[in-house]
Amino acid sequence: MLTTLRSFTISGFVVGALLWPGAGPAAAQPGTSLAPAGWDDTIKLREAVDKNPDPSIVEIDLEARLAEVEVSPGKVVKAWTYDGGLPGPLIRTKVGDRLIVHFTNNLDQDTTIHWHGVRVPIEMDGVPGISQPPVKKGETFTYDFITPDASLYWYHPHVMSAAQVGFGLYGALLVEDPGDGVGIEDELTLVLSDIGFDKTGTLEPADSGGPAGMVFGREGAYVLVNGRVRPTLKARAGAPQRWRIVNAAKSRFFLLDMDGQPFVTIGNDGGLQEEPVTSGTVLITTGERLDVLVTPTGAPGSTLVVRAMLYNRGYGSVQYRDVEEVFTIQFTDEPPIKNAKLPVVRRTITPTDPAGATRVPVVLTLPPAGKDGESEFRVNGVPYWEAKPFLAALGEKQIWEIDNDSEWDHPFHLHGFFFMQLDEKDQPVRPLGWKDTLNVPMKTKLRFLVHFNERPGEWMFHCHILDHADGGLMGTVLVGPGQPSTSQHEHHPRKP
Numbered sequence: 001m002l003t004t005l006r007s008f009t010i011s012g013f014v015v016g017a018l019l020w021p022g023a024g025p026a027a028a029q030p031g032t033s034l035a036p037a038g039w040d041d042t043i044k045l046r047e048a049v050d051k052n053p054d055p056s057i058v059e060i061d062l063e064a065r066l067a068e069v070e071v072s073p074g075k076v077v078k079a080w081t082y083d084g085g086l087p088g089p090l091i092r093t094k095v096g097d098r099l100i101v102h103f104t105n106n107l108d109q110d111t112t113i114h115w116h117g118v119r120v121p122i123e124m125d126g127v128p129g130i131s132q133p134p135v136k137k138g139e140t141f142t143y144d145f146i147t148p149d150a151s152l153y154w155y156h157p158h159v160m161s162a163a164q165v166g167f168g169l170y171g172a173l174l175v176e177d178p179g180d181g182v183g184i185e186d187e188l189t190l191v192l193s194d195i196g197f198d199k200t201g202t203l204e205p206a207d208s209g210g211p212a213g214m215v216f217g218r219e220g221a222y223v224l225v226n227g228r229v230r231p232t233l234k235a236r237a238g239a240p241q242r243w244r245i246v247n248a249a250k251s252r253f254f255l256l257d258m259d260g261q262p263f264v265t266i267g268n269d270g271g272l273q274e275e276p277v278t279s280g281t282v283l284i285t286t287g288e289r290l291d292v293l294v295t296p297t298g299a300p301g302s303t304l305v306v307r308a309m310l311y312n313r314g315y316g317s318v319q320y321r322d323v324e325e326v327f328t329i330q331f332t333d334e335p336p337i338k339n340a341k342l343p344v345v346r347r348t349i350t351p352t353d354p355a356g357a358t359r360v361p362v363v364l365t366l367p368p369a370g371k372d373g374e375s376e377f378r379v380n381g382v383p384y385w386e387a388k389p390f391l392a393a394l395g396e397k398q399i400w401e402i403d404n405d406s407e408w409d410h411p412f413h414l415h416g417f418f419f420m421q422l423d424e425k426d427q428p429v430r431p432l433g434w435k436d437t438l439n440v441p442m443k444t445k446l447r448f449l450v451h452f453n454e455r456p457g458e459w460m461f462h463c464h465i466l467d468h469a470d471g472g473l474m475g476t477v478l479v480g481p482g483q484p485s486t487s488q489h490e491h492h493p494r495k496p
């Protein structure tokens with residue numbers, strides 16, 4: 001019986017059916033790059049600089065400040081940034097490393113950093129009034145924790161989240177397992193997002209559209225990949241690539257399509273999954289991550305566009321939206337690699353036993369707007385500012401039954417713990433995998449099993465459409481002994 005998730009990170013990976021193309025010596029070995037020189041130069045993320053010589057410690061400085069950022073030629077926005085760029089720098093650690101982040105807030109308002117998905121101690125969770133005081137203008141705070149599980153994570157503020165994330169404050173944290181056995185050398189981390197601004201480069205206000213904007217979830221008109229509008233990636237046709245994708249938009253979903261060419265999903269929020277799944281499109285809702293293998297194919301010299309297709313997450317997301325071009329793959333003139341077989345990446349995951357789990361109903365509603373035109377999302381009948389914490393004993397297993405009784409999808413995120421989705425018979429959904437954010441479609445019930453086996457404290461949960469979170473769809477679960485905080489409500493007041 002596994003008692004901590006930590007044990008899963010060293011569980012076995014079986015990689016089979018690895019057939020590499022025999023075309024040319026460069027292509028003969030797994031772990032060898034097949035990509036053309038400079039293939040990702042115009043798309044790849046800046047990386048944070050590790051100033052600690054200890055190989056098991058990554059120590060960086062990070063500053064939140066305003067900066068002008070060019071998202072496409074001539075299009076400059078005065079964004080809120082980490083270290084002056086959009087998105088923030090990619091932070092890389094190896095599984096088990098210690099990460100130390102000396103954070104300085106040079107914004108004009110309070111902020112914090114939340115390490116989305118990482119099993120951090122509660123003091124490092126970045127929620128003002130619960131896990132730490134807000135970091136005020138001019139102040140610093142040091143985040144210091146172990147990165148216990150391999151996967152792609154991300155970091156973002158937890159103060160006025162819809163505003164601050166929408167204005168540009170987010171970045172990727174890649175926790176790598178050098179022994180994961182995937183063996184695809186050409187790997188790219190893709191931070192998908194969007195931003196809205198006018199001709200003068202002024203950000204679209206966080207309250208644009210009023211209550212209707214909150215209910216829909218505001219989307220910026222500029223769709224970004226690693227901070228750029230429609231960037232281009234060079235590729236040799238037929239050469240496999242591994243894409244680590246995070247949706248850091250505050251509201252926009254990405255249903256990616258590559259002209260019908262297959263995506264092989266090998267992992268999601270909490271690292272590799274039990275076995276690969278091949279599909280023609282992949283959906284990444286806000287806050288989620290995907291680990292996919294692709295083999296983009298086309299005639300030498302041609303291009304292939306990766307698009308975001310229409311997906312109905314609520315009224316207006318299909319009716320008033322267009323398919324978006326997300327990025328372009330430009331094939332070089334090299335002859336295509338024929339019949340490259342992707343590795344079959346498997347992970348042995350022992351599911352948590354649901355026996356004895358407590359059932360926790362979680363009903364999500366959107367009552368009709370009041371006379372004042374205001375709307376609020378509710379969890380079990382109350383918006384966040386009236387909610388009391390859910391309770392869990394340390395060591396307790398719970399099955400959260402999320403009943404989305406609203407006409408909007410809600411990507412439901414729990415801080416601090418991975419969970420496993422269950423079907424209606426309480427059987428784990430296959431292939432097995434660990435999630436921290438699960439999209440619960442409109443008028444749908446989904447359930448998951450979570451084991452609150454460690455790290456007592458008050459942990460947040462909320463919709464990761466951050467306008468919905470700020471509109472009331474948030475709560476906390478108090479794990480183990482301790483007093484619920486009250487002051488956090490001051491930091492998430494109802495909008496005036």
Ligand code: C2O
Binds near residue numbers: 116158287
């Ligand atoms: Cu990315 Cu409170 O979450």
Ligand code: CU
Binds near residue numbers: 409411464468469
């Ligand atoms: Cu929502």
